[in-house]
Amino acid sequence: xxxxxxxxxxxxxxxxxxxxxxxxxxxxxxxxxxxxxxxxxxxxxxxxxxxxxxxxxxxxxxxxxxxxxxxxxxxxxxxxxxxxxxxxxxxxxxxxxxxxxxxxxxxxxxxxxxxxxxxxxxxxxxxxxxxxxxxxxxxxxxxxxxxxxxxxxxxxxxxxxxxxxxxxxxxxxxxxxxxxxxxxxxxxxxxxxxxxxxxxxxxxxxxxxxxxxxxxxxxxxxxxxxxxxxxxxxxxxxxx
Amino acid sequence: xxxxxxxxxxxxxxxxxxxxxxxxxxxxxxxxxxxxxxxxxxxxxxxxxxxxxxxxxxxxxxxxxxxxxxxxxxxxxxxxxxxxxxxxxxxxxxxxxxxxxxxxxxxxxxxxxxxxxxxxxxxxxxxxxxxxxxxxxxxxxxxxxxxxxxxxxxxxxxxxxxxxxxxxxxxxxxxxxxxxxxxxxxxxxxxxxxxxxxxxxxxxxxxxxxxxxxxxxxxxxxxxxxx
Amino acid sequence: xxxxxxxxxxxxxxxxxxxxxxxxxxxxxxxxxxxxxxxxxxxxxxxxxxxxxxxxxxxxxxxxxxxxxxxxxxxxxxxxxxxxxxxxxxxxxxxxxxxxxxxxxxxxxxxxxxxxxxxxxxxxxxxxxxxxxxxxxxxxxxxxxxxxxxxxxxxxxxxxxxxxxxxxxxxxxxxxxxxxxxxxxxxxxxxxxxxxxxxxxxxxxxxxxxxxxxxxxxxxxxxxxx
Numbered sequence: 118x119x120x121x122x123x124x125x126x127x128x129x130x131x132x133x134x135x136x137x138x139x140x141x142x143x144x145x146x147x148x149x150x151x152x153x154x155x156x157x158x159x160x161x162x163x164x165x166x167x168x169x170x171x172x173x174x175x176x177x178x179x180x181x182x183x184x185x186x187x188x189x190x191x192x193x194x195x196x197x198x199x200x201x202x203x204x205x206x207x208x209x210x211x212x213x214x215x216x217x218x219x220x221x222x223x224x225x226x227x228x229x230x231x232x233x234x235x236x237x238x239x240x241x242x243x244x245x246x247x248x249x250x251x252x253x254x255x256x257x258x259x260x261x262x263x264x265x266x267x268x269x270x271x272x273x274x275x276x277x278x279x280x281x282x283x284x285x286x287x288x289x290x291x292x293x294x295x296x297x298x299x300x301x302x303x304x305x306x307x308x309x310x311x312x313x314x315x316x317x318x319x320x321x322x323x324x325x326x327x328x329x330x331x332x333x334x335x336x337x338x339x340x341x342x343x344x345x346x347x348x349x350x351x352x353x354x355x356x357x
Numbered sequence: 358x359x360x361x362x363x364x365x366x367x368x369x370x371x372x373x374x375x376x377x378x379x380x381x382x383x384x385x386x387x388x389x390x391x392x393x394x395x396x397x398x399x400x401x402x403x404x405x406x407x408x409x410x411x412x413x414x415x416x417x418x419x420x421x422x423x424x425x426x427x428x429x430x431x432x433x434x435x436x437x438x439x440x441x442x443x444x445x446x447x448x449x450x451x452x453x454x455x456x457x458x459x460x461x462x463x464x465x466x467x468x469x470x471x472x473x474x475x476x477x478x479x480x481x482x483x484x485x486x487x488x489x490x491x492x493x494x495x496x497x498x499x500x501x502x503x504x505x506x507x508x509x510x511x512x513x514x515x516x517x518x519x520x521x522x523x524x525x526x527x528x529x530x531x532x533x534x535x536x537x538x539x540x541x542x543x544x545x546x547x548x549x550x551x552x553x554x555x556x557x558x559x560x561x562x563x564x565x566x567x568x569x570x571x572x573x574x575x576x577x578x579x580x581x582x583x584x
Numbered sequence: 585x586x587x588x589x590x591x592x593x594x595x596x597x598x599x600x601x602x603x604x605x606x607x608x609x610x611x612x613x614x615x616x617x618x619x620x621x622x623x624x625x626x627x628x629x630x631x632x633x634x635x636x637x638x639x640x641x642x643x644x645x646x647x648x649x650x651x652x653x654x655x656x657x658x659x660x661x662x663x664x665x666x667x668x669x670x671x672x673x674x675x676x677x678x679x680x681x682x683x684x685x686x687x688x689x690x691x692x693x694x695x696x697x698x699x700x701x702x703x704x705x706x707x708x709x710x711x712x713x714x715x716x717x718x719x720x721x722x723x724x725x726x727x728x729x730x731x732x733x734x735x736x737x738x739x740x741x742x743x744x745x746x747x748x749x750x751x752x753x754x755x756x757x758x759x760x761x762x763x764x765x766x767x768x769x770x771x772x773x774x775x776x777x778x779x780x781x782x783x784x785x786x787x788x789x790x791x792x793x794x795x796x797x798x799x800x801x802x803x804x805x806x807x808x809x810x
Contacts, residue, residue, distance in 0.1 A: 138721050199450065227370060515715075520714070531739075532708070581731055
């Protein structure tokens with residue numbers, strides 16, 4: 118019999134996460150839940166641990182203690198779980214000598230995506246890069262590589278999306294493309310966690326905001342309730 | 358799709374990707390080949406070797422060249438992953454990370470063996486030994502296999518340090534000594550015209566190294582890469 | 585600085601007594617060997633040092649495995665201490681080997697399996713330090729150092745046997761005798777031999793514990809200072 122309140126697979130539950138560098142905790146008993154349909158913006162000072170948190174959820178970094186659940190499933194037990202995650206980081210994660218198509222095909226094969234060519238072409242087209250299909254990545258600008266990186270992350274249709282400062286180094290066009298993409302992705306059946314240390318442009322599109330300070334999430338609220346936290350409002354004004 | 362099939366497909370995809378990169382850039386195998394030939398030349402003049410090279414010297418020279426060439430290949434292979442964070446991309450893949458180890462070490466094995474198989478006939482040109490025989494090729498494959506397994510594991514280590522590539526030979530060579538000794542001795546036996554079975558112990562040692570270093574890769578590769 | 589634990593003080597004293605006893609036995613109790621003369625007496629400390637060096641390596645690898653399993657830093661401090669102390673014993677083994685070899689075989693170095701393996705062990709220790717110093721965080725140093733220690737200890741038996749087998753095929757004949765310790769030990773020599781082994785083992789434990797203590801204090805200091 119199906120459980121009435123089944124946890125959606127698009128939910129991130131983090132409990133008691135600890136990660137130390139140089140013996141000091143960067144993440145200090147951190148807990149956070151990003152629900153299905155949330156678009157949560159993660160704010161905090163540079164070096165506060167936003168990147169570390171995202172990389173831990175993406176399984177690139179191993180935490181010292183704590184647990185992360187994607188839906189009902191514990192992260193770290195079954196590598197298959199990574200199928201649900203799409204990660205866009207500072208680095209585009211491409212082989213510079215290969216073309217866009219070759220790079221995306223590589224990822225499609227790593228994720229065993231079906232209907233590879235169709236998905237790839239859609240991705241490239243929506244990123245507006247159809248004319249540059251067969252050029253090596255070396256020829257791409259930072260903005261173009263980042264756009265392609267987003268297409269890469271979405272190839273296998275992940276339900277959990279992690280973005281680490283995706284607007285850094287983007288030109289106006291690319292930034293607008295990203296805005297559009299994020300609006301598109303923000304829907305039930307997906308959860309988005311996006312780290313930004315200047316979150317102004319995201320406040321109109323996102324649904325939640327989480328403030329990482331001193332290794333913990335000290336505030337986590339829906340954006341509509343932002344006025345309930347004057348400290349957070351003040352912090353946001355300071356970094357604007 | 359069954360997990361095993363997925364796993365094998367990922368390994369194959371990594372090898373494929375490395376072959377494609379090699380074909381695109383042509384910076385790996387040609388460089389390794391030219392460098393090993395240079396080493397042969399260098400030793401030739403430094404040690405004043407004559408064309409009628411003894412089996413022992415020939416074997417030694419062959420394996421020293423291969424050891425240096427292998428290091429070049431291993432470094433290039435892991436550096437390509439580090440550039441633009443492609444290694445993170447591999448780590449994100451929904452398979453057990455030992456697949457990355459197998460993929461990388463098999464592609465390293467492929468390229469280094471290629472260099473070896475080109476080096477062998479060139480050797481016989483210079484030194485006149487009948488260097489092209491099946492037993493020798495078997496020994497070369499075993500020796501290169503063990504070296505590339507160990508080397509892939511240690512390259513993952515060295516790439517994370519400030520000294521990067523430069524560290525790999527320092528980490529690798531002391532541990533690769535049994536491979537070197539066994540490979541040289543077995544090669545020497547074969548080059549002196551003895552049957553392969555005479556070098557049985559050395560072959561067994563090479564096999565032991567292959568097994569040991571593959572197991573080490575399986576056990577530790579993920580730990581090395583996961584911060 | 586906190587006080588030394590009493591156990592360590594006792595160990596300090598024991599190791600001092602042990603080494604002095606061994607020295608006494610070697611100098612006054614053992615006979616002078618017939619063919620080699622008084623220089624042969626270097627042999628006792630030479631073998632004991634090599635033994636202690638090997639033990640250190642095994643300890644370093646075991647402690648490394650301990651870190652990888654538990655992720656507790658004490659294991660890493662133990663591993664590092666074992667390697668540092670092992671380097672010293674290895675060096676003593678090599679130097680005493682050279683002192684012994686020179687008058688007897690008229691050469692500073694013999695490529696015999698034990699000595700060669702000890703030299704390689706020193707190189708591996710050296711690589712271990714270079715690896716650690718190239719890493720930026722204590723966590724990385726501990727984790728990657730541990731992996732290298734465990735992988736390298738597995739190669740040592742292979743290295744030893746391959747060199748040994750190599751030597752049976754290519755024996756090195758030096759000045760008329762074949763290399764290697766070719767003498768039988770009389771009962772008195774055996775007593776001195778085993779006493780040296782025991783003394784150096786205690787000394788190893790003592791030095792490692794002292795070094796471990798320092799590593800722990802340093803790390804705790806760092807934690808408090810930040």
